[in-house]
Amino acid sequence: MSTPLQTEPRPEPHGNPEPAREPARGALARRAAGRRRGRTLGFHLAAWALAVVVLYPGVWMVLSAFRPSSEIIGQTGLIPDQTTLDNFRKAFEGIGGISFWTFFGNSLFLAAASVIGVCLSCSVSAYAFARIDFPGRSVFFALMIGTLLLPFHVVIIPQFIMFNEIGWTDSYLPLLVGKFLATDAFFVFLMVQFMRNLPRELDESARIDGAGHPRIFVSIVLPLMRPVLATASIFAFIWSWNDFLAPLIYLRSPDSYPLPLMLRQYTDQTTTSDYGAQMAAAVLALVPVLIFFVLFQRYIVEGVATQGLKG
């Protein structure tokens, strides 16, 4: 409680500001410091109370997964009376004779392929928007921004008919082809904004040296894009990992299901008495997302912040 006293974000160095003040204002300054300390305390109390509320569902979920199924319902408290690993054992067994790891592998494959698709297609398209001057660019850019606001409902039905006609249903192709064709305008937009802030002198001098656009893109722009590619990868991974509607529409055979569809089977087939296995499976499905979040929280939160400011 000694350093974070400043309420005002002034560029003063950290530490106690009082000694710098004139002695005549000592009492006043002390009272002000006391008030500031009180406010800091209040801030931490409020933030902590909020954190408890926000985290409660997550913590409750994890702890419930260790509870015997019969104990989950009717238990308000967090700390289980009895703990058990039965739920996890059952969750790992999977459902309908298909192991948890099959679903996990499917989810992982889909997420990894989405990341590759998004990084390749969106970076190339963003380069065209940010660095090449050609007729029609501003029209296409406006259309791209427009798709950001378009409800997906209007495209899923014809897409379904189309993919059904060419025989792609019950394969991963309908889920992935859009990722390789930069249909996630959010990522294109994020990358365009990032590229616009890269110094142009770099490409200009490379151009004088005789490099064409492919060369400039691969050896100058792409290496500098590492931070934005990281942000896009994280989001592409998590969105694909959590996606429910598209797999629900396109996938038929249970052994190709990703985790969200496995979880849905749990809620369909098991009665309330098997809450435990449901909870354990739900926790297991979130683990990769939470690991990602803990590792890359800065990239994630900064990515969201810039998206809002430049929008």
Place this chain on the structure above:
Amino acid sequence: MSLSPQASRAAPKRRPGPPRSRRRTAETRAGYAFLAPWLLGFLALTAGPMIASAYLAFTDYHPIRGGSWIGLDNFDRLLDDPRFLDSVEVTATYAVVGTPIKLAAALGVAMLLNSRRRGQGTYRSLFYAPSLIGASVSVAIVWKAMFNDQGIVDDIGRFFGMSGGGWVGNPDLTLPMMILLAVWQFGAPMVIFLAGLKQIPHELYEAAQVDGAGPARRFFRITLPMLSPVLFFNLVLETINSFQIFASAFIISGGQGGPANSTLFYTLYLYQRGFGQGQLGYAAAMAWLLVIVVGIITLVFFRTSRYWVHYSGDGR
């Protein structure tokens, strides 16, 4: 790369290479080559399907039976479809009630966190976490368990004198439960508000304080106007997002939208009609209706924005 900035600035005078017109065509060709993935995706997966569903909306298309032109029949039937009207009501209530609460929570917490106190970054990440997982099936399962009969929320409610029975089975409480799930994900707009708050010049507050403006006045006269572009962005984004809720409603109601249609969100009903019953023409009509409504709402937001969104002239 080895050239110094001076050399590159001097360069345009004696630019080597082909004459201007040939350079332009080369640029154009390169532009379209680089744009190709997006352009292909846009034509094949966005623009084409949009036109196709505009046509489908006037047919009774079914994946097996095919379909034929039926004019405005789908739209006529929509207006007489009680389940459709329920889904509109549920979704509209969810958007109109949930979005302001979520944004108010986001702004409140952002203002609480907007200081250079230690731990601010940690709180910010912590509060953001629900936004990342909130739409997942896992969270829907937890939410259902928490709000079920004898779940923890039910117990807390009973403690405060509410009649028990759980929220999941009570048609009056399911929508509040879904709104709470949305409000729980206040982190994403909060992060954006926080970034906006950091851009407000601190001198403004100091000047206002010198002039004797209290906290409420400072909030309404400085914070809110300076933040209005960010507020506008959040409002548009969150409103549109709220129309798209699907996985949580599907899981919590077992795909049915019950009890008594109280969780029959627009997307869920569209799914039931289009993919459950194969009435793709009918679902396409619903989809286009939604596009038109979203378009109108966005237009209203943008048209009215000039009266309440303040853009500082210096264009920071």
